[in-house]
Amino acid sequence: MILEAHGVRIELPASWSGHLFERDQLVGMHVANYPVALADTSTFGDKSTDRMRPGNAFVALVEYRPGAGLEPGHGLYAPRRIPLPLDPTSFSARRLAHPRTGQVGTQHFFTTAERPFCAYVVLAGDSLQRRPAIAAVNLVLRSMEVKAR
Numbered sequence: 001m002i003l004e005a006h007g008v009r010i011e012l013p014a015s016w017s018g019h020l021f022e023r024d025q026l027v028g029m030h031v032a033n034y035p036v037a038l039a040d041t042s043t044f045g046d047k048s049t050d051r052m053r054p055g056n057a058f059v060a061l062v063e064y065r066p067g068a069g070l071e072p073g074h075g076l077y078a079p080r081r082i083p084l085p086l087d088p089t090s091f092s093a094r095r096l097a098h099p100r101t102g103q104v105g106t107q108h109f110f111t112t113a114e115r116p117f118c119a120y121v122v123l124a125g126d127s128l129q130r131r132p133a134i135a136a137v138n139l140v141l142r143s144m145e146v147k148a149r
Contacts, residue, residue, distance in 0.1 A: 003029065007113070008061070011143035013136060029061040033136060044097040044120050052103060054125030057133035059140060064116045076109045077116040083108065085138045088130070091123060104130070113148040 001012045005020040006027040012018055018031030021041050030036045030045045034056045040047035045060045052058060066072055073080070091104040097120065105122040121137055123130040 003031070007115075007147035007149060009143075009145040010061075010140060012140060016136075016140070024065070026065055027061070027063040030058070031140060032056060032058040033133060045122075046098050049098060049100065049103065049122050052100070052122065052124040054102065055129040055133055056124045057130075057137050058122040059137060060118075060120040061144070062118045062120065064118065066116060070116060072111040072114050072116045077111045079108070079110040080112060082110055082119050082141055082144075084142055086121065086134055086141075088127070088134055091121075091130075091134075096122065113146045115146055115149065117146075 003010050003018055003020050006022050008027050016033050017035050019038050020029045030048055037047040043062055049058050090106045093104050096105040103122055103124050108119045123133050
């Protein structure tokens with residue numbers, strides 16, 4: 001399945017679900033290897049991550065508005081891409097927006113096409129259950145294309 005809207009395109013494996021949405025003229029995206037809550041347009045998918053079971057993976061891509069000190073390509077947003085493959089040791093329960101037992105997360109801030117983003121990834125289960133999920137997340141994130149506004 002291909003999701004495409006607002007200058008963002010991403011390919012999902014057959015078993016994945018997701019949606020792109022716009023909030024205040026900024027892009028949000030939630031994708032997962034289980035059914036995401038389509039009504040969930042919260043920044044980091046609070047309703048969707050609440051549904052996770054061992055082996056599940058969730059990705060939120062959030063665009064931020066430049067200004068008030070946020071400058072694309074500078075500071076926190078200096079990286080020009082997400083570091084792929086994701087490092088399994090970068091995941092921690094302390095990196096979750098909404099801590100839940102059995103979940104770990106990571107965040108990467110970056111700029112692409114002069115648009116500042118955060119990629120937030122949550123995995124559920126033990127390290128063996130997370131291994132195939134992180135591999136799929138890497139494929140999904142590699143497929144992402146962003147056009148300048």
